[in-house]
Amino acid sequence: SIALFLIAIRIYIVLLLSPIISGQFINTECGGESYAQNSTYRSNLNTVLNALSSDTRITYGFYNLTAGQGPNRVSSLVTCRGDAPLGTCRACVNNSAQLLPQACPGQTMAFGYSEYCTIFVSNNFTYGTVQDYPVFQLVNHGTTVADVSGFNRSLQGLLNTLINQAASGNAEKKYAAGEVNITGNGGKLYGLVQCSPDLDRRSCIECARGVPMPNFTSSGVRSAEPSCYVQYDVSPFFGNVPNVALPSPPSPPLPLNTSPAGSAGNETCLCGL
Known part of the structure; x- marks a missing residue:
């Protein structure tokens, strides 16, 4: 009903x-x-x-x-x-x-x-x-990649693009998200890269490229450090975040x-x- x-x-x-x-x-x-x-x-x-x-x-x-x-x-x-x-x-x-x-x-x-x-x-x-320590990683073990070579080519191309876009951000936000077609697969791959805005362009690129990835045979990985964050997945995960109502004014500090x-x-x- x-x-x-x-x-x-x-x-x-x-x-x-x-x-x-x-x-x-x-x-x-x-x-x-x-x-x-x-x-x-x-x-x-x-x-x-x-x-x-x-x-x-x-x-x-x-x-x-x-x-x-x-x-x-x-x-x-x-x-x-x-x-x-x-x-x-x-x-x-x-x-x-x-x-x-x-x-x-x-x-x-x-x-x-x-x-x-x-x-x-x-x-x-x-x-x-x-600040690249501590680092936290979460791997999607539910699905593995069939065509590892094609998947990795698509993933590296996507991450390189997003890293450069995020690093070009300003002093308030260094963030980029996007998607690509997976080579030889027909599916899509979604990615997100973010740096803390106190980093300059060069440091943001250094941080994001240095984020350790457990492997590139998993269909989804998220890796978080204090200074940067990288995530990819074969399922869409960004751009549709629920908007929680602003909390009531807190007590004075x-x-x-x-x-x-x-x-x-x-x-x-x-x-x-």
């Missing part, structure tokens, strides 16, 4: 959006040094994560906020997938910022990969340089903590580069 069909559609939409709304990470990686929960580093981390959760100024899906100085400096690198609508992007960033301390408690390096955004924080990171004069190494200064 029509009623049952509508119910089924609603259930499908809920299942489709649940990973975005719940903020579940597909993968996380933790490392670096340890910090105490009452430390200056944790205070700086809270400042950055609160600012990420509450930001309503950025509309292009790239965040690079920092707080603190010296070994207590917290740097963040957050990139939404280039085809994610603003509401979906902000929901992903907000959820990721809330979940990251739980995923990597007490560790200065944390990387979280979600369907529509990545988040990376560290006390040992310089903007404008390729915690006040910035400032240290007494003469202790500059512990200052907390929120800066967006």
Whole structure:
């Protein structure tokens, strides 16, 4: 009946959006040094994560906020997938910022990969340089490629085109997606390449070309690093991202903590580069 069909559609939409709304990470990686929960580093981390959760100024899906100085400096690198609508992007960033301390408690390096955004924080990171660790890979083992030679020719041609297109982006977005016909197959191959916009053209190309691919006999692979992201598949996966309603304005972020004069190494200064 029509009623049952509508119910089924609603259930499908809920299942489709649940990973975005719940903020579940597909993968996380933790490392670096340890910090105490009452430390200056944790205070700086809270400042950055609160600012990420509450930001309503950025509309292009790239965040690079920092707080603190010296070994207590917290740097963040957050990139939404280039085809994610603003509401979906902000929901992903907000959820990721809330979940990251739980995923990597007490560790200065944390990387979280979600369907529509990545988040990376560290006390040992310089903007404008390729951050190629950690790396996360997901391989579609359900289907293997029959004509490996023709598939690889099509794949390499597509990725080379997309890498150059993404690298030609601006300081707000370095993203490209496209499709090609698979040589000798008759099917299509879809690809997506994205770099964090703090990278220049040369560094973006270096990062994207250096992304390790498990093999080229699988019909789909996604590989995520803090500075770049590469994905291909024989099924379309980009350009049809659901738009999650913008969340209600969050509570005001915690006040910035400032240290007494003469202790500059512990200052907390929120800066967006």
